[in-house]
Amino acid sequence: MTQAEYLAGRLLLAMPGMGDPRFEHAVIAMYVHDAQGALGVAVGKIRHGLRLHELLEDVGIEPGVAPDCVIHDGGPVEPQRGFVLHSPDWTGPGTIEAGELGCLSASLEVLKAIAAGEGPSRWIVALGYAGWGAGQLDGEMRQHGWFAAKGNPEVLFDTPVTARWKSAWLGEGIDPALLASQTGSA
Numbered sequence: 001m002t003q004a005e006y007l008a009g010r011l012l013l014a015m016p017g018m019g020d021p022r023f024e025h026a027v028i029a030m031y032v033h034d035a036q037g038a039l040g041v042a043v044g045k046i047r048h049g050l051r052l053h054e055l056l057e058d059v060g061i062e063p064g065v066a067p068d069c070v071i072h073d074g075g076p077v078e079p080q081r082g083f084v085l086h087s088p089d090w091t092g093p094g095t096i097e098a099g100e101l102g103c104l105s106a107s108l109e110v111l112k113a114i115a116a117g118e119g120p121s122r123w124i125v126a127l128g129y130a131g132w133g134a135g136q137l138d139g140e141m142r143q144h145g146w147f148a149a150k151g152n153p154e155v156l157f158d159t160p161v162t163a164r165w166k167s168a169w170l171g172e173g174i175d176p177a178l179l180a181s182q183t184g185s186a
Contacts, residue, residue: 006148007030007033007137007148008031008032008099009031009098009101010149010150011028011101011148011149011150011152011156012028012029012030012040012146012147012148012149013027013146013149013165013168013169014026014027014145014146014165015144015145015146015147015179016176016179016180017180018144018146019145020145022076023042023130025044026045026130026165027042027043027044027155027164027165027168028040028041028042028130029042029043029085029101029151030148030151031096031098031104032096033137035134036134037131037132037133037137038136039129039131040129040130040131041075041104041126041128041129041130042073042074042075042126042128042129042130043074043085043124043126043161043164044161044164045072045073045161046073046161047070050071050127051068051071052066052068052069052070053068055071055082055125055127056111056115059082059108059111061111061112062115063115064116064117065115066115066117069125070161071125071126072125072127072161073126073127074127074128074129074130075129075130075131076128077129077130077131078128078129079127079128080127080128081127081128081129082126083104083105083125083126083127083129084104084106084110084114084123084124084125084126085101085104085126086102086103086104086119086120086122086124087102087103087120087123087153087157088102088103089120089121090103090105090113090118090119090120091105092105092107092109092110093107093109094106095110098151099151100150100151100152100153101151101156102120102122102156103120110123122153122157124156124157147169147172149168149169149171149172150168150171150172152168155167155171
């Protein structure tokens with residue numbers, strides 16, 4: 001298995017002291033990682049001032065039976081582009097499957113299905129994504145910026161947003177309070 005295959009379907013956790021405040025305590029659900037680059041959606045912070053019903057109405061969808069839940073801040077790239085991270089019991093055109101993390105859809109069809117009560121059983125809506133060019137993420141991982149944790153759907157769908165980073169570390173058997181914010185070299 002190549003590292004590219006290894007990262008798709010994993011949760012990428014920001015290491016303490018990685019140096020980029022946008023990714024402090026970041027939890028990124030990884031959906032694509034290949035020779036061209038990588039794409040993931042951050043699930044550790046919410047987008048304040050915007051909820052699902054407002055987003056649905058902004059794109060011309062009647063909210064229907066969809067709960068009025070929070071929208072996640074998916075990352076700094078294309079912050080107005082929407083993504084739905086969801087269980088694999090729903091698929092549509094362009095849906096990307098990523099192992100235990102389920103699926104990623106970026107079409108209006110998934111939002112329409114959620115509003116109609118015909119969508120996936122578990123889902124998260126996010127705006128924006130985290131993206132890396134060819135080889136960029138591999139370099140950041142070699143410099144101890146990220147840790148690839150298991151693609152745990154319970155962390156993604158059942159853990160409160162503010163507890164996901166710590167919960168993912170604990171799921172790996174690591175107490176994040178013991179992580180050093182600096183690394184050395186031998």
